[in-house]
Amino acid sequence: MIRAVIYCRCSTEEESQKNALEKQVAEAESSVRQYGWVLVDRYVESRSGTTAKGRNEYKRLFNDLLTDKFDVIVIKSQDRLMRNTKDWYLFVDRLCTEQKKLYMYIENKFYSTDDALITGIKAILAEEYSRELSKKINNAHRNRQRDGGNVMLPGNAYGFKRMPDKSVALVEKEAEIKREMYRLCAAGYGTRTISTIMRNRGIVNRDGKPFTSSYILRMLRNPINKGTAVMGKYHFDFDSKRTIKNPKEKIYIHEDKVPRTVSDELWNAANEQIDKRSVKTKDGEDDIGKNPGKYQLSGKIVCGMCGQPYWRKVHRKHSNHELIYTWACSSYLELGRSDNLRARPNLRKVFLENEKGCDNINIAENEFYAVLEEICSNQYQKNKKKIIEKIMKLLSKSLNNQDGTKEIEKLEREQEDIERKMKFLVDKLIDGVLTDQMYKTKQEELEKKRDQNKKKILELTERTSNTQNIKDRLQEIETRLNDDDLFKKATIDDMLEEVDKIVVYPRYMEIYFSLSSVTGCMDLKIFDGDKKCFRVDYGNRLDYKGRQCDAREVVVDLIRENPRITGKMIAKEIGCSLSGANYKLKVLKKEGRIRFNGAGGKGCWEILE
Known part of the structure; x- marks a missing residue:
């Protein structure tokens, strides 16, 4: 029984058509029933798109091509699958390699390799059509933004609702909550404290989740809350498939485009308080909260007590106003300490009720780097010989496992034996010893065995050629490992490139890294259980x-x-x-x-x- 799956997606021009996607699903299922196939899964995309990016159902289908889940994919037409030439060829390559079939019910035909040129041309034409459509859409948006047309707010924009005539109205209950946030900010409360106050009052967003400090900051900064619409900040570039920020001259500002949530005075007072707390870079831009993940340690330090990431904080020293950089557990920054006795009330204005934060230590960045410097100079030098011996042992073991010369010789002897048997069968058929049916059955068995051996020989030959390449690399890696520069100049920059994560506890930390990354042979995939860890005790040095x-x-x-x-x-x-x-x-x-x-x-x- 042939197993079939369906893939359905509406194009941009079809999205406005009522029930277009439901109709497409029904048509695809009808085609499956018509041929008597068994429908084993449905891949129904809720959004259009010229590429595979953001299309989760397509990605799931693309991955399932590698499994034995189905035999046939049923689609409406080629452009329902994609309108990107590169993605089309990648899909077809995997389809043919895995010996699956693609059926397009509009044309009532299966894809075949003979159609490669025609389908390639179709993909190019479809991509060009999408490019022109993207230009028209961008141009329409620019005209609307320049002329001060309707404000396009997200459907879940807190405090607002879209009316049937495409205008925007306030949701008064939510608007009052936003006004209270502005009042608190103008009174000198930070966004984390405001978040805590909202949690204590049981106020949540439309998803039923607490307001985070980052969301509150974005909301307080947004001029839409004083009735000003900023249009054209970004546009989608079709060729790069990226959303790009427009220059200032292409941004349009329209005042009083939506109902005001707060007055100009209250909006300005709240944003002045935010400006006072922000730290400026040399370029005069806000340093706090901008471009998260730009620091070397970003995303690498993890709290060992609660599992949350560490965030970087900046404050000034009272005596000389020197900038101090520290890293603290995000749970502590959001929720405080788990024990209010340790919450340092002089630094925290409001305690979070019925919530537990984190008691892990805050880390001074300069002290943390000092510890990492010692690890670079001491830990690597101390374990240099042991590390090299272990790596070389693993490499040698891998080489022995991948050398398939003996197996190839064995399979080649089997192939010679199969060829002799096939010749013997022909002789017996000619002599009348075997019937046509007996000959056909035996011939098919031998051909199947021959093809299987041929495939194995190709795989082993490729692996053996890679083994020779690994042997060449082995000498290179050993030379590199014995070079003192690898260890002596194991600077923090180099080390952090290789570190996956650093789990911090009050008295020690665990550093996780990859052996493949350290040795520079990620592409060889020879290390099993590649993740390694070592522990560094520092007592209360960082506390x-x-x-x-x-x-x-x-x-x-x-x-x-x-x-x-x-x-x-x-x-x-x-x-x-x-x-x-x-x-x-x-x-x-x-x-x-x-x-x-x-x-x-x-x-x-x-x-x-």
């Missing part, structure tokens, strides 16, 4: 609060040894300033761990335990 706690413990020990010790003496012993020593004494007194018996600087310390 500022932990270091302060340890320093206070030293102060307690000094008091235990000398109850009459002074702040000046403590400062000298632990190597800090007098004010720092006095602050440590102040914290210990506040915690109820020590007290001073006496007055006027005369007396002694007492440990309360």
Whole structure:
């Protein structure tokens, strides 16, 4: 029984037609029934598109071509599958390689390799048609934007709704929530604090999820909330298949195009507060929240306690206004500490009710880089010989497994034996010993076995030629590994290129990396269980609060040894300033761990335990 699947997608010009997609599905299913095939799956695309990008059902079909799931794909016509020449040839190549069939019910025919030239021309014409259509659509959008036409808001734009006449109206309940966010921001609350307040009040977005700080920031910055529509910021480029930002001269600004959510005064006051908190780059642009992922450590540091990524923070030092860069768990930044006693109320205005954050450490970026530098200089040098031995052992093992010379010789002998048997069958047929049916059955068995062996020989020959290439690479890799430059100049930049992730805990971190990446042989795919990890213990080196706690413990020990010790003496012993020593004494007194018996600087310390 032939197994069939259907692929359906509406073109751009069909999307406006009522039930166009449903009709196409029904027609495809009718074709399957007409031929008596078994329908095993449906791939129904909800969006149009000239390429495979963003079309999840097409991607699923393309991947399923590699499986034994179906025998025939049923489509309406070639351009329903795609209008991109490159994607068409990639699809056809996989279709033919996997020996599947493609049936187009409008033309009532199967695709064959004889049609390659014609279908290629069709794909080029279809792509050119799509290009012209894209130009017309872009031109129509530009004219609408220039003339101040209807504002095109997303369907889920919070606080707004689209009316039947294509105008925009306010959703008053949602608009009042946005006004409250603006008022809070104008009063000096940051977006994370506003997010916390909204959560505590049980206010969620249209999807039923809490408002994130990043969403609130984008909303506060959007001039649409004061009635101003900014049109033409982006356009879709057909050739590059990318959305491109337009230059300022092609952007159109129209005031009072939609109902105002907030007044100009409130919008300006809120955005002034945001400007005050933002850090400017040398070019004068906002550095915070722009281009996420541009830092070396972005996406690589993961919290070991809650599994969330670490985010980079920027603030200024009070004494000299120097910029300080730190990395903190995103759960902590969004939700605070899990224990309110550790939440440092002087830094957090509002606690999140009924939610738990994260208690992992914040990391000073310069300290973190210092630890990585030590790993580069110490860990690699220390394990250099062991690493090289292990890599070379794995490479040698891989070579032995991939050398198929003996297997090829065996298969070639089998092929010679099959050829002799086939010749023997012909002789017996001529002599009348075998009937035509017996000859045909035996001949088919031998031909099948011969074809299977031939395929295996081709695969093994290719693998063996690759093995020779690997042997050449082996010497190159060994030379590279023994070169001290690989280890001595294993700078942080080089190391982070090879690191997959760094899992951070309060007292240690785990660094995960790929052996294939380190050796430069990703294309060989020879390492099984390629991901490796090593642990780096750093105590409280990266934990500022932990270091302060340890320093206070030293102060307690000094008091235990000398109850009459002074702040000046403590400062000298632990190597800090007098004010720092006095602050440590102040914290210990506040915690109820020590007290001073006496007055006027005369007396002694007492440990309360």
